[in-house]
Amino acid sequence: xxxxKTQPLEYSTEQGRLNIxxxxxxxxxxxxxxxxxxxxxxxxxxxxxxxxxxxxIFEITPVLIETLVLLTSSFTIGLGxxxxxxxxxxxxxxxFAITLVLGAAxxxxxxxxxxxxxxxxxxxxxxxFTSILLTTLGTHGLHVTFGLFWGIMILMxxxxxxxxxxxxxxxxxxxxxxxxxxxxxxxxxxxxYLKGMM
Amino acid sequence: xxxxxxxxxxxxxxxxxxSMVAIALTSIAIVAGLTYFKKWGYLWREWLTTVDHxxxxxxxxxxxxxxLFRGGAxxxxxxxxxxxxxxxxLDAQHYNEIFTTHxxxxxxxxxxxxxxxxxxxxxxxxxxxxxxxxxxxxxxSFWLYFMGAMLLNISFVIGGSPSxxxxxxxxxxxxxxxxxxxxxxxxxSLQISGLGTLITGINFIVTILKMxxxxxxxxxxxxxSWAGLITNVIIVFAFPVLTVALAMGTMDRLFxxxxxxxxxxxxxxxxxxxxxxxxxxxxxILILPAFGIYSEIIPTFSxxxxxxxxxxxxxMVVISLLSFLVWVHHFFTMGQGALVxxxxxxxxxxxxxxxxxxxxxxxxxxxxxxxxxxxxxxxxLGFIPIFTIGGVTGVMLGMASADYQYHNTMFLVAHFHLVxxxxxxxxxxxxxxxxxxxxxxxxxxxxxGKWAFWFIAGGxxxxxxxxxxxxLDGQARRMYxxxxxxxFGIWNMLSFxxxxxLAIGFILIVYNIYYSTRYASRDIGDDPWDARSLEWATHNxxxxxxxxxxxxxxxxxxxxxxxxxxxxxxxxxxxxxxxPNNSGVPFIMAVFFFIFGFGFVFSMWITVIASLIGIIACLxxxxxxxxxxxxxxxxELEKSEVELRGAK
Ligand code: HEM
Ligand SMILES: [Cu+2]
Numbered sequence: 001x002x003x004x005k006t007q008p009l010e011y012s013t014e015q016g017r018l019n020i021x022x023x024x025x026x027x028x029x030x031x032x033x034x035x036x037x038x039x040x041x042x043x044x045x046x047x048x049x050x051x052x053x054x055x056x057i058f059e060i061t062p063v064l065i066e067t068l069v070l071l072t073s074s075f076t077i078g079l080g081x082x083x084x085x086x087x088x089x090x091x092x093x094x095x096f097a098i099t100l101v102l103g104a105a106x107x108x109x110x111x112x113x114x115x116x117x118x119x120x121x122x123x124x125x126x127x128x129f130t131s132i133l134l135t136t137l138g139t140h141g142l143h144v145t146f147g148l149f150w151g152i153m154i155l156m157x158x159x160x161x162x163x164x165x166x167x168x169x170x171x172x173x174x175x176x177x178x179x180x181x182x183x184x185x186x187x188x189x190x191x192x193y194l195k196g197m198m
Numbered sequence: 199x200x201x202x203x204x205x206x207x208x209x210x211x212x213x214x215x216x217s218m219v220a221i222a223l224t225s226i227a228i229v230a231g232l233t234y235f236k237k238w239g240y241l242w243r244e245w246l247t248t249v250d251h252x253x254x255x256x257x258x259x260x261x262x263x264x265x266l267f268r269g270g271a272x273x274x275x276x277x278x279x280x281x282x283x284x285x286x287x288l289d290a291q292h293y294n295e296i297f298t299t300h301x302x303x304x305x306x307x308x309x310x311x312x313x314x315x316x317x318x319x320x321x322x323x324x325x326x327x328x329x330x331x332x333x334x335x336x337x338x339s340f341w342l343y344f345m346g347a348m349l350l351n352i353s354f355v356i357g358g359s360p361s362x363x364x365x366x367x368x369x370x371x372x373x374x375x376x377x378x379x380x381x382x383x384x385x386x387s388l389q390i391s392g393l394g395t396l397i398t399g400i401n402f403i404v405t406i407l408k409m410x411x412x413x414x415x416x417x418x419x420x421x422x423s424w425a426g427l428i429t430n431v432i433i434v435f436a437f438p439v440l441t442v443a444l445a446m447g448t449m450d451r452l453f454x455x456x457x458x459x460x461x462x463x464x465x466x467x468x469x470x471x472x473x474x475x476x477x478x479x480x481x482x483i484l485i486l487p488a489f490g491i492y493s494e495i496i497p498t499f500s501x502x503x504x505x506x507x508x509x510x511x512x513x514m515v516v517i518s519l520l521s522f523l524v525w526v527h528h529f530f531t532m533g534q535g536a537l538v539x540x541x542x543x544x545x546x547x548x549x550x551x552x553x554x555x556x557x558x559x560x561x562x563x564x565x566x567x568x569x570x571x572x573x574x575x576x577x578x579l580g581f582i583p584i585f586t587i588g589g590v591t592g593v594m595l596g597m598a599s600a601d602y603q604y605h606n607t608m609f610l611v612a613h614f615h616l617v618x619x620x621x622x623x624x625x626x627x628x629x630x631x632x633x634x635x636x637x638x639x640x641x642x643x644x645x646x647g648k649w650a651f652w653f654i655a656g657g658x659x660x661x662x663x664x665x666x667x668x669x670l671d672g673q674a675r676r677m678y679x680x681x682x683x684x685x686f687g688i689w690n691m692l693s694f695x696x697x698x699x700l701a702i703g704f705i706l707i708v709y710n711i712y713y714s715t716r717y718a719s720r721d722i723g724d725d726p727w728d729a730r731s732l733e734w735a736t737h738n739x740x741x742x743x744x745x746x747x748x749x750x751x752x753x754x755x756x757x758x759x760x761x762x763x764x765x766x767x768x769x770x771x772x773x774x775x776x777x778p779n780n781s782g783v784p785f786i787m788a789v790f791f792f793i794f795g796f797g798f799v800f801s802m803w804i805t806v807i808a809s810l811i812g813i814i815a816c817l818x819x820x821x822x823x824x825x826x827x828x829x830x831x832x833x834e835l836e837k838s839e840v841e842l843r844g845a846k
Contacts, residue, residue: 018331022404025434029396032438036475040442040457040468047463049456124455128463131455135446149814153821170821 009168016169023173037136044128051127054196073102074182077175100151208358208378218355247780249333255319262311272300281694283682293678294361301364307347312626313487317426323733326411326749331404333778339394341788346391349795353383360384368458368466385448386795399433413751420731425490436479443472474525482521488625498729499575500567506559513552530598539598546596573647577628580655581620588616609669612662639739640718646710653703661696664689730758737842772832787816
């Protein structure tokens with residue numbers, strides 16, 4: 001295997017570089033996926049049928065907690081990648097672990113939020129608005145859930161195999177994914193919640 | 199009993215029972231044959247687990263041909279039904295199911311598979327690469343596509359086929375008006391195969407951007423690879439839209455959400471918009487690779503360089519951008535007002551400009567060229583006039599005000615078939631014939647090939663030209679019968695005869711494959727067409743490592759210049775080659791996806807969860823796997839190269 005020592009570990013192999021480019025393109029596809037969801041959301045947002053509207057059901061506290069937790073996790077995974085670049089495996093693993101814990105916390109609050117929606121009569125089947133709301137949030141939530149399992153797999157591999165070009169590459173790609181989820185959340189926060197509560 | 203009722207066909211007929219028997223017999227025959235000839239191991243090692251882009255390409259091609267015959271059988275039934283007025287061969291429900299599955303099978307499982315087949319086989323060779331960027335994912339793409347196709351095809355005998363058109367418009371496709379599980383099959387089979395297509399898109403963008411031979415800048419890349427690059431970019435941007443639309447449609451049907459319902463705020467036009475935001479770019483996903491193929495074949499058989507390389511590239515880029523801006527022309531009559539209609543009318547007609555430029559470039563390439571009328575060239579020549587007629591009628595349809603006249607008539611059916619058949623089917627058959635020697639090491643018979651061409655080209659004209667007339671006279675699309683008094687009878691009879699002509703042409707192609715496999719010479723050299731691009735610089739058929747030595751490129755027609763101007767393609771000695779290992783995981787994972795889809799269609803949640811666990815297990819397995827592939831040493835390489843050259 002050709003290892004290019006002048007590059008960061010995650011970029012040091014040919015396959016590693018291909019993986020990263022491939023992942024960026026995948027993010028392009030994900031952007032389209034969420035853009036389609038947002039477009040549908042804006043189309044259906046006022047079509048509440050007999051159900052409640054956004055401003056009637058949104059609660060600011062859990063949303064603020066979610067936002068805070070997710071933003072912090074994006075920060076900690078950045079620190080994790082930084083630790084990885086300077087070859088500090090222990091710090092890297094700790095930051096990644098913190099990230100995953102924050103991700104789990106986010107998910108916990110989101111589940112609470114969903115239960116609340118169903119409780120106040122805004123379940124998935126109530127109206128076009130609730131359908132698209134819960135689908136958009138749910139798609140993001142599913143991504144986070146997937147990320148949690150993915151992150152755990154990566155942590156196990158880093159622990160077992162150390163920081164090799166392969167594990168570094170996987171960790172870096174995972175961090176891209178995580179940042180992307182954060183960006184999507186910022187859109188959800190601004191255009192679903194803030195706009196919806198106005 | 200209740201259990202069996204779920205899987206029963208809601209609307210059975212002798213044809214369905216006959217298909218059941220046929221499917222059962224074929225399956226038994228395949229299993230028995232494989233066992234008798236002890237081919238299970240071979241099948242598993244050489245095909246089911248392969249990650250070689252060439253073999254994956256060939257598997258795509260075989261599947262595409264199979265699906266062509268499935269879609270073709272539908273065509274014959276539809277045309278036979280409408281050949282005479284007041285025919286009772288099929289009833290309305292069956293007719294609906296047949297035109298729906300015909301459309302889906304042809305677009306998604308035939309045409310898409312065919313373009314991906316040729317992209318898989320040709321692009322890595324054409325850019326001088328060893329394989330695609332992610333060989334494993336490539337295998338997964340194929341198996342997801344294949345399982346999606348199988349899922350749709352079993353709908354005919356288990357639970358019922360979709361029947362609301364390949365566009366599956368709501369509320370027609372909703373639970374109330376489509377009560378059988380047919381539309382569930384539609385949603386899930388498209389979802390699964392679409393996932394495979396998206397992965398292909400990502401894979402090929404990376405491959406083309408990063409794995410070109412040294413010296414091959416983007417503007418020195420062969421035109422088919424250019425077309426592949428742009429096509430895959432469109433795939434990556436268009437398919438996620440379909441993913442979302444299908445997911446919403448599935449939820450509406452299975453979980454009683456309200457996206458497209460007409461109560462509780464749902465909006466059926468949202469489906470139409472999302473569908474066509476994917477659907478129109480999809481048309482260009484199909485046509486651009488075809489343009490790429492013609493741009494390879496026409497220069498080869500005119501013995502001239504392609505005229506206007508730069509404008510060819512630019513026009514493709516422009517087409518790809520415009521393709522996302524025209525989707526509303528599919529529903530001008532569904533009430534979005536004059537302004538919106540005008541905007542989309544103009545963008546639609548604008549696409550004719552870059553397309554026209556391409557046509558002229560091909561004509562100028564042939565101008566003063568020394569044309570050789572080989573089978574691939576015949577298809578390219580036949581394509582130009584027929585496609586132009588299809589295209590011009592498209593511009594007619596693009597005029598929003600006029601569309602109120604032809605909308606949903608046979609005029610539309612004639613238009614889109616006259617672009618799709620010469621545009622996609624001709625190109626694929628041309629490409630198939632052209633690259634066949636690369637794939638298998640012998641040529642297809644030219645005489646039989648020419649007969650097939652004339653039947654197909656003539657059949658296309660005869661099948662579709664009459665529809666312009668009956669369409670303008672008011673024959674509606676998707677109408678299963680009509681009365682004597684309408685006077686449509688004669689036109690539909692002509693169409694039926696044309697369809698039979700097409701069928702004969704396709705059967706001739708299969709016969710040609712059989713005949714040439716048995717009798718064609720294996721002694722054809724590496725470059726039987728005297729062609730121009732890199733794939734012809736390696737052996738026929740191509741060894742697993744593609745090129746023993748990575749080629750060096752410094753012009754657009756690298757191989758041609760190597761032959762004519764002494765440009766050296768291969769410099770230096772043999773070096774060790776790294777190859778990826780085969781893997782059974784993509785296949786197994788796709789089987790789980792199939793079970794997942796089937797479970798979902800029938801709301802069997804235990805099956806769904808079990809298969810989901812299987813899918814996740816495959817992902818975890820892949821994540822932990824350490825797979826370093828294997829190496830072909832310089833000595834082995836030299837030995838096999840000497841053998842390959844000796845065999846000539
Ligand atoms: C070979 C490539 C072909 C492709 C890709 C193709 C594609 C399609 C598509 C997408 C539809 C629309 C289905 C719908 O309206 O729901 C359709 C409909 C139809 N096609 Fe084809 N087709 C092909 C070949 C043929 C041939 C060879 C014939 C007959 C000679 C044919 C006859 C028809 C008819 C009669 C319809 C139904 C129109 C209607 O009543 O809705 N097709 N085809
Ligand atoms: Cu269109």
